């Protein structure tokens with residue numbers, strides 16, 4: 001992937017997918033996917049296991065061909081001008097063919113030279129990327145001796161060597177520690193501020209919030225929502241007040257939907273913080289049995305749950321930023337709307 005000065009087509013988004021369809025045998029991995037990412041935009045690509053995120057990234061990298069639809073990178077069609085299109089792309093996949101016997105520095109040099117960088121430029125780029133990705137102390141370590149999280153950082157560095165205009169990161173923080181995760185998020189924000197478009201798949205919603213990224217939700221191969229965080233939370237987010245009791249919860253009369261589970265009572269309400277006084281007043285004789293009260297404001301987690309009918313992640317990411325308890329009384333997914341944004 002040599003570095004290239006081919007300009008992006010003026011006004012073209014960094015990434016544009018139109019009507020993209022991909023099947024593996026009987027499995028349709030992507031249905032008629034439309035997605036655009038502008039220069040300088042970070043989009044969190046969210047979806048349960050098997051939703052189609054890796055397929056979308058592999059198609060964008062030209063590693064797979066779509067059965068139908070068009071993909072353009074910086075205005076260059078992957079089908080008509082594959083080399084020009086791919087020169088603008090950096091992909092950090094979950095797995096990458098880095099060479100275990102070589103050190104991090106040697107791997108970076110190898111991939112930099114494949115990208116057309118030479119001599120001093122290779123060294124400069126290695127230094128520039130080592131610091132923000134926390135690779136400084138690892139440069140002379142054999143890649144075969146790195147942890148999974150450390151290896152992911154090498155993948156990210158490889159993807160960035162040739163200064164791509166579009167960066168695709170496939171779960172870059174899986175297995176990465178808190179400090180590195182924070183550093184990576186800061187770095188992605190800097191890249192975006194410099195105009196790089198970033199597509200970032202993750203299982204940690206807190207990262208998307210920390211990135212202040214726009215969001216694209218993939219569900220069973222379809223983009224079911226696309227918009228800014230604020231937009232999605234306003235349109236689909238729900239809040240609730242969760243009360244835990246020392247024994248079975250009471251059944252207070254309230255104007256909002258209430259569900260119970262073991263010793264927990266959940267009240268689903270748009271502005272949960274404002275509902276607390278009325279909820280407490282409705283407890284009556286059960287008030288002394290109240291052990292704990294949580295106010296759960298509408299969030300990306302509740303948006304995701306509402307749109308897909310399932311919580312996004314069961315576990316918190318390293319460092320503890322995590323999701324909220326499940327939305328009460330929400331059985332299966334409901335028809336979701338696709339915003340005009342994508």
Ligand code: ATP
Pocket residue numbers: 024025027028029047048049050051052053054055056
């Ligand atoms: P994860 O979060 O688990 O990485 P994902 O969102 O990246 O999942 P994909 O890997 O794109 O999902 O898979 C989308 C669908 O296509 C799934 O149903 C998966 O089983 C199927 N699939 C993916 N790769 C292949 C393949 N090579 N052959 C057959 N089916 C595949």
